[in-house]
Amino acid sequence: DVKVTQSSRYLVKRTGEKVFLECVQDMDHENMFWYRQDPGLGLRLIYFSYDVKMKEKGDIPEGYSVSREKKERFSLILESASTNQTSMYLCASSLSWGLGEQHEKLFFGSGTQLSVL
Amino acid sequence: SQELEQSPQSLIVQEGKNLTINCTSSKTLYGLYWYKQKYGEGLIFLMMLQKGGEEKSHEKITAKLDEKKQQSSLHITASQPSHAGIYLCGASGTSYGKLTFGQGTILTVHP
Numbered sequence: 635d636v637k638v639t640q641s642s643r644y645l646v647k648r649t650g651e652k653v654f655l656e657c658v659q660d661m662d663h664e665n666m667f668w669y670r671q672d673p674g675l676g677l678r679l680i681y682f683s684y685d686v687k688m689k690e691k692g693d694i695p696e697g698y699s700v701s702r703e704k705k706e707r708f709s710l711i712l713e714s715a716s717t718n719q720t721s722m723y724l725c726a727s728s729l730s731w732g733l734g735e736q737h738e739k740l741f742f743g744s745g746t747q748l749s750v751l
Numbered sequence: 752s753q754e755l756e757q758s759p760q761s762l763i764v765q766e767g768k769n770l771t772i773n774c775t776s777s778k779t780l781y782g783l784y785w786y787k788q789k790y791g792e793g794l795i796f797l798m799m800l801q802k803g804g805e806e807k808s809h810e811k812i813t814a815k816l817d818e819k820k821q822q823s824s825l826h827i828t829a830s831q832p833s834h835a836g837i838y839l840c841g842a843s844g845t846s847y848g849k850l851t852f853g854q855g856t857i858l859t860v861h862p
Contacts, residue, residue, distance in 0.1 A: 740850060
């Protein structure tokens with residue numbers, strides 16, 4: 635089975651700090667995604683990447699950036715953390731571009747609960 | 752953009768009861784994914800539906816996609832405490848393979 639590993643389960647940061655969330659997948663997937671999850675809002679896509687050094691904005695990219703220097707690793711960066719970025723962050727990967735379960739099925743990490751004080 | 756609406760937002764049932772969660776799309780669905788999330792954890796894939804009228808089952812969970820491919824339902828028979836969690840539907844529709852998710856349904860099962 636695909637394993638998607640997020641570096642931290644819980645993280646507490648101060649307003650204004652630079653925050654790095656790391657995600658690693660072990661199945662050579664081309665696509666990687668960062669979502670945030672908030673009560674009543676479901677999952678919202680922040681950024682995604684379809685190849686090394688390639689990135690695309692999702693629905694809510696403001697205040698975030700990403701880095702994908704290696705195929706297996708996708709990092710989410712909060713340049714200057716704010717309290718409204720307190721949330722559960724979920725990383726996911728999928729095999730490759732294309733429609734259908736084989737390509738689209740997302741494999742998720744366990745999530746990082748980030749609190750910004 | 753595609754929007755998914757789930758109902759109900761939360762559900763509390765007694766163990767052994769049947770229940771249904773609905774997912775309605777603002778646009779025709781190409782593919783519809785169901786995931787389950789235990790509290791504070793990542794999402795686990797349940798099943799994917801693609802064809803109008805399609806129905807799939809896994810253990811006591813059955814998912815259906817209507818003929819018009821705009822609504823899906825998830826039905827749990829004889830619920831158990833292990834079924835508790837958050838159920839999310841996700842829709843595909845672009846060549847990038849991005850999924851758009853509903854807001855989730857919180858299921859509580861009392862023993």
